[in-house]
Amino acid sequence: MSEIKYEQEGIVFDIQRYSIHDGPGIRTIVFLKGCPLACRWCSNPESQKAEPSLFFQKANCVKCGKCKEVCPTGAISPENPAFIDRSKCISCGTCANVCAYGALTMKGRSMTVWQVMQELQKDATNYRRSGGGITLSGGEPLVQSDFALELLKACKDKGWSTAMETTGNVPQEVVERVMPYVDHALVDLKSIDPAVHEKNTARPNRLILENAIRISKLSGNTAVRVPVIPGVNDNPAAIAAIAQFAKLMHGVETVHLLPYHRFGENKYALLGRDYPMGDTPALAGAKAEALKLVVEGQGLRCLIGG
Template identity: 65%
Template sequence: MSVIDTTAEGTVFDIQRYSIHDGPGVRTIVFLKGCPLRCRWCSNPESQAPEPELFFRASACIGCGQCVPVCPVQALSKANPGFVDRSKCIKCGECTKVCPTEALKRTGRRMTLAEVMQELRKDAIHYRRSGGGVTLSGGEPLMQSAFAKQILMACHEQGWNTAMETTGCTTREVIRDVIPHVDNLLMDIKAIDPAVHQANTGVDNRIILENALIAASLSPNPVVRVPVVPGVNDNEREIGAIAHFATLMPKVSTVHLLPYHSFGENKYTLLGRQSPMGATKDLRPESILPLKAVVESAGLNCVIGG
């Protein structure tokens, strides 16, 4: 029997309360850092690296210079494009401690299971009243599989519903170890064509698809989620292939089509990076109604958004 270890640690970059998506009822979402994929449309680029990172918000900087002398590697200077020399920055966070306006902010911090549970208990009454619970997201939560499992087990000990949003990009052993603790599995599938997947996420999708079949058999309520992205999979051929694959996944009856949005574009600027999607326009929900019809023609329920 697995033992809950309240001293177990992981890296969390956000805890979002009062969500009504990503599982039933009112939920709290724990975002774990680290992801093996580099999806061009990623709306949480700060989630990709496993270690904490540094945000710099130029509009909030008052030029006081208090951060410059405390940087141990001299990575901060008005002479640097974007102020922060990312090639030098070791992401220690010393500069954030003296920044009076939070123009410099560290994203991601180590937390123990006890600390995470302390935050989650604040919303326990909402879980009970709404049939909600806790969702693990990322990044890819299975990159921190041992910590993710500890959170899930601790939530079940409290009687809370658990959910996880995952790409399935991990080992079969991790899938078999962690997914049985997930009540509502939100399985992200970006593309079936391996060339399309490789070109737009940086990784091959063979193990992802194999793991999707295994994971769906291990969770009582699996749902397939598809980010619909212009120029990637916003066509009937790719969505049709995903829908067909979903029919092969045990217990899957519903597919969520998630229209592309650029809400996270400013985060690339904060990280000193350019968004890979450039000026790609958001997709309106009504624009993907034909794709919804494709999914439904495969005998599946289809929800736009979710």
């Protein structure tokens, strides 16, 4: 393994500890900013842009005016119905720094590999006892490929298990450079139909499907994860097509069906955005169970949830 660049920087928007759903054992998930897709159901919209994002919690605002005074672009105005003119906001964080009430907060901060490792080290005992480790998520962690690579190398140097949630929508060379350091790949597939995929994610799926095959060759263990979305892929034909593709991948034995939920809806309001899924209800448990049978009918193990 080449020398680890502990000074390599990345933009991290969350570190979640004690996860049991994103790889084996007890894991710590490091969420990285940036994603090339724009999935309508995305539950982490703050992850989509590569730079830090500004949240505004209206209920916490006392209208003290300090944020308006320090904003360098004049993006903040109490007279503005949305309070923040997002077309002017440069997400510099100056306003959040002077907000004493938590109305303005930044999601995403620059961290070095060394700083992240200091956080991960706190859970090292859990990794050892449970067979767990760290999982990179996002966003799309491969967008920050240099940072992801160095962080994975540092974790491997500690003897920790590594995992990554990825759509694979990045250049082939990125996959080939990073994935050999991933023990458990969780490949996210939405639809095999290119028109359906592009309509709902704003990107075609050819590269994603090609890289799914590559990832399954390079990673030690690969599972397929499918967000099951009403009106998009919540039907037997769509799920069967994904299961059939999973069988073409190398060593894939398990497909996870992730039923659509609305848990991230409030984040859109915090970002000054409308929720793209409107009033679409959460996926019914009975439908998820029926689709599980479709996957199992293709000879694959199927789990509902992470």
